[in-house]
Amino acid sequence: MLEVTGLAVAYGGIRAVKGITFHVNAGELVALIGANGAGKTSTLKALARQLPAAGSLRYEGRELAELAPHELIRAGIALVPEGRGVFARLTVEENLDMGAYSLSGRAGRQALARGLERAYALMPRLKERRAQLAGTLSGGEQQMLAIARALMGEPRLLLLDEPSMGLAPLMVQKVFEVIREVRAAGVTVLLVEQNARLALQAADRGYVLESGEVTLADDAPRLLADPRVRAAYLGE
Amino acid sequence: MAAAPASAAGRAPVSAPIPARVWVAYAGLALLLALLPWLVGGVLGLGNAWLRTLNFAVLYVMLALGLNIVVGFAGLLDLGYIAFYAVGAYMYALLASPHFGLHLPAWAILPAGAALAGLFGVILGAPTLRLRGDYLAIVTLGFGEIVRIFLNNLNAPVNITNGPQGVSGIDPLAFFGVSLAKPVVVAGITLLPLAATYYVFLLLALGVVFVTLRLENSRIGRAWVAIREDEVAAKACGIDTRNIKLLAFAMGASFGGVAGGLFAGFQAFVSPESFSLMESVMVLCMVVLGGMGHIPGVILGAVLLSLLPEAFRYAAVPVQKYLFGHVVVDPESLRMLLFGLALILVMLYRPAGLWPSPLRKRELKRSGP
Numbered sequence: 374m375l376e377v378t379g380l381a382v383a384y385g386g387i388r389a390v391k392g393i394t395f396h397v398n399a400g401e402l403v404a405l406i407g408a409n410g411a412g413k414t415s416t417l418k419a420l421a422r423q424l425p426a427a428g429s430l431r432y433e434g435r436e437l438a439e440l441a442p443h444e445l446i447r448a449g450i451a452l453v454p455e456g457r458g459v460f461a462r463l464t465v466e467e468n469l470d471m472g473a474y475s476l477s478g479r480a481g482r483q484a485l486a487r488g489l490e491r492a493y494a495l496m497p498r499l500k501e502r503r504a505q506l507a508g509t510l511s512g513g514e515q516q517m518l519a520i521a522r523a524l525m526g527e528p529r530l531l532l533l534d535e536p537s538m539g540l541a542p543l544m545v546q547k548v549f550e551v552i553r554e555v556r557a558a559g560v561t562v563l564l565v566e567q568n569a570r571l572a573l574q575a576a577d578r579g580y581v582l583e584s585g586e587v588t589l590a591d592d593a594p595r596l597l598a599d600p601r602v603r604a605a606y607l608g609e
Numbered sequence: 610m611a612a613a614p615a616s617a618a619g620r621a622p623v624s625a626p627i628p629a630r631v632w633v634a635y636a637g638l639a640l641l642l643a644l645l646p647w648l649v650g651g652v653l654g655l656g657n658a659w660l661r662t663l664n665f666a667v668l669y670v671m672l673a674l675g676l677n678i679v680v681g682f683a684g685l686l687d688l689g690y691i692a693f694y695a696v697g698a699y700m701y702a703l704l705a706s707p708h709f710g711l712h713l714p715a716w717a718i719l720p721a722g723a724a725l726a727g728l729f730g731v732i733l734g735a736p737t738l739r740l741r742g743d744y745l746a747i748v749t750l751g752f753g754e755i756v757r758i759f760l761n762n763l764n765a766p767v768n769i770t771n772g773p774q775g776v777s778g779i780d781p782l783a784f785f786g787v788s789l790a791k792p793v794v795v796a797g798i799t800l801l802p803l804a805a806t807y808y809v810f811l812l813l814a815l816g817v818v819f820v821t822l823r824l825e826n827s828r829i830g831r832a833w834v835a836i837r838e839d840e841v842a843a844k845a846c847g848i849d850t851r852n853i854k855l856l857a858f859a860m861g862a863s864f865g866g867v868a869g870g871l872f873a874g875f876q877a878f879v880s881p882e883s884f885s886l887m888e889s890v891m892v893l894c895m896v897v898l899g900g901m902g903h904i905p906g907v908i909l910g911a912v913l914l915s916l917l918p919e920a921f922r923y924a925a926v927p928v929q930k931y932l933f934g935h936v937v938v939d940p941e942s943l944r945m946l947l948f949g950l951a952l953i954l955v956m957l958y959r960p961a962g963l964w965p966s967p968l969r970k971r972e973l974k975r976s977g978p
Contacts, residue, residue, distance in 0.1 A: 423841060446847040458842035460835055471835050474828070475847030519842075526847060 374399040374530060374561055375420075379428035382415040389415040391585040392428065397530070402552070402562040404572035404593065406606060407582035413565040414455050416582070417534050420563070421445060421452040432530070446475045451528035455535050457519040461508030465499055468507050468518055472525025484527060492521040495554060513544030520551060524560070531555060533564045537571065549575055569606035573597045581606070642811060646804035659919075660803040664875060666915040667810040668868050671817045673895040673911035674904065675864025678821065680893065681902035682830060683857035684837025686746040688889050689733070689753025693862040695760060695884035696729050697722035697869025702776040702879045703769070715782050719870045726866025727859040729756075734858030738851055741840075753889050760881040775880025782809065782874035789874075806875055813871065817864055821904055824860070833857055834902075898955050900962030909964050917951070918944050 375397040382390040390412040397403045405413050419426035422442040430437040432450065440448055460468050469492055473485040493500035496517045502510060507518055516536055523531060536552065537545040549571055556562050556575075566572035573579050573593040581589035581602065589596060596602050603609040641648075649659050676690045700722035704713045733752050737745055764772030781790030781802075793805040800808070824830045832853045835843040844850050873879045891914065899910020925940035938946075955963060 421845065423844065441849070442844040443847050443849045446845065452841075452845040454839075454841045454845060458839040458845075460838035460842065462838055463834060467831070471831060471843075471846050474832065474835075477828075522842075523845065 374401075374433060375563065376431040377416075377420070377428070378431075380416060380419060380430065381427040382412070382419050382424055389585055390419070390426070393580075393582070393585070393587045395580050395587060395590065397561060397563050399529075399561055400556075400559065401577045402556045402564065402575060404569075404576035404579040405563070405565045405582055406567070406569040406572050406579055408567070408606075410584075411582040412585040413567075413582055414534055415585075417452070417455075417532050417563070417565050420532055421450070421454075423452075443475075446526040446528065449527075449529035450532065451523035451526050451530070452532045453516075453519045453523045453534060453536065456538065457512075457515045459507040459510075459515045459518050459522070461506065463507055464504050465507055465510070465518055466503040468522050469499075469525055472522035475526050485525070488525040488527065492524065495551060496521055511544070513540050513547060516540060516544075516548050517551060520548075520555065524555065528560060530561045530563065533562060533566075535565060535567060537566060537568045545571065569602065570597070573602075646800075646807050650801075650804070657803055660807065662916065662919045664803065664807050664810055666912050667807065667814050668872055668875075669892065669895060669911040669915045670814050670908050671810075671864055671868040671871075672892045673899070673907050674814075674817050674821050675861045675868070676892050677861075677896050677902065677904070677907045678824070678833070678864070679857050679861040680896055681907065682825065682833040682837065683854060684833075685854065685857065686742060686749070687858075687861070688746045688750040688886070688893065689756070690749075690861070690865060690892055691884045691886075691889040692733075692753040692756035693726040693729055693865030694869040694872065694888070695756055695881075696726045696862075697866030698873040698879045698883070699760060699770060699776070699869075700725055700866070701870040701873035702779050705780040705874070706776050707778050708771060708776045712780055715780075715784060715870070715874060719867055722870040723863040723866040726869065727863035729866075730858035730860075730862025731855050733862075734855045738854055750886065750889075753884075753886060757881050757884050760884070770881075773881060775878060775882075776873075777878045779873050779877045779879065781877060782806065782871065784809065810871060810875075813867065817867075818904065818908070825904065829853065829856065894952060898952065898962055900965040903962070903964060903966035906962050906964035906966070910962065913963070914948075918948055921947050 377396065378394050379392045380390055380394070381388065381392045393412070393416065395403075395405075405416060407413050415424060418424040420430060420437065422437060422440060422445060432448070437445075445452070460471060463471070466489070469489055470485065473481065473488055476484045493503075498514055499518060499521060502514065507515060510518060520531075520533070520536070533552065536548050540548065545568065552562060552564065553575055564572055564576065573596050576593040579591065579593045579596045580587050581596070589599065589602065591599070597607075645663065646660060649655050649663060650657070672690070672694060675693070676687065679685050679687045679690070701715075701718050703709055704711050704718050704721075705715070706712075733749065737748050740748060760770045761773055763770040770776070781788055783789060787793055789806045789809060790802055792802065793800045832843070832848045835846060835848055836850055836853060840850055872883075895910040895914045896907050897910070898914065899908065900906025921944045922940050925938075925943050926936055929936050929938070959965075
């Protein structure tokens, strides 16, 4: 579904991502793990067309470079940005409405109704707080909302940037439950995460990023068992 | 003032009938607006100076609502907004005055001025798309000054704007052959020029209120708010942030352009002095003080900030004479002092503005101390 070859991102003279290659198959949950500054978020931002990048990014047979950032959602790619990026001064339901912005007309209205129902079924907390301003939600609820909003556009590929960041452990568990359910519903997920254990437990396959390069790539259970991963990322 | 709630009521869903007392309030407000010239001129005996002030207040309502689109809805801080007012005003001044010997009709110039101002909005917006907050403020400030300085200096080698002397002898506003410079007779009632102008301004201001209310609840309005809240997320939602931002600049500017044209026709004289940075700041204060992004609040801010300073000015001399026997502080400086004081007090005690939108108020209460 997604084929990344030789992706490189540079900020001024600093090369954050140094020509990495990876792929995501349809229906998979793939995790990119690594420490701070390894280039995970830069990779995801490049995929979301929010950063200029070199290399080939092929999605369903077409180059992502042909699309403007706002056209991605219509092409089936949704981004949950780092730090969640909910619209703080809009209500929960207005946030979800915005997620369906790309859908218009009659079909759009149906999709919106469908999406709201799905979102509230998946995350009942959001339904309770539908009229509340998003900025007043807890961190975990905001993360849920950001994921729910991204799903409103009915994407086939979901890009998740550090969903566990700054959340209480219990909330992290809940967020990962949601991610698993999203994947079970047939959405392909590319997950960027510092919490290697949780990410690899949820993922099918994983890539380990170090200083802008892929150092390990394998099935998630094998990576979890890998002594190098255990030493560097699982604190054992 | 009545316009915002009145139109809002018109949009209310059929399922929720509006209580009778609300209708009564709107009707009362409409009546007040309709009778205002008589109240000011006749009953209160305040005379023509106050009628002029009233007309300016209506112009400021249009300006503030235009700026509110950029600052309040889209969250783009613009300190050069008065440049668009200037563009509209000079458009009218140059196309309907002895300066070039052109005397085009107002119905043609006003939309053209709005369009030109809108174009200027895009010209300002395009290079500043990546900027936010203070950086954007500095660029817009520069833009406003550039426009003013151009107007000041475009009298040589070819005299276009007549430089610092400005353009005088501008044709008065006239619609359908009826000039607002002479008394207008409507249904047997004779309206003096200032009152007739008031009604025309009021009508156009109501139009602006209507358009902004519709915009606020449209797809475009929601896209503006999304950009204000988080640009990356807005893009991810499928919003073409570039075009939507340019649209905010263009729409806001075009309202400024209309107000500028009306200003030129009303004053019969324009000069670069009228379009200083202070004016931009004043309009911004109206938006912020009233309640950024909340249309009734912005209208309130515009009305208060255009009427109160005048009231200070009139009251300053008699009050000082009464208290001290002579004038201690020049009324003009006192006016700015009190104005500054009022700003500080409002920002300290009502940070969201005098009349913020209900949701925003709720939010500030929650996150506040």
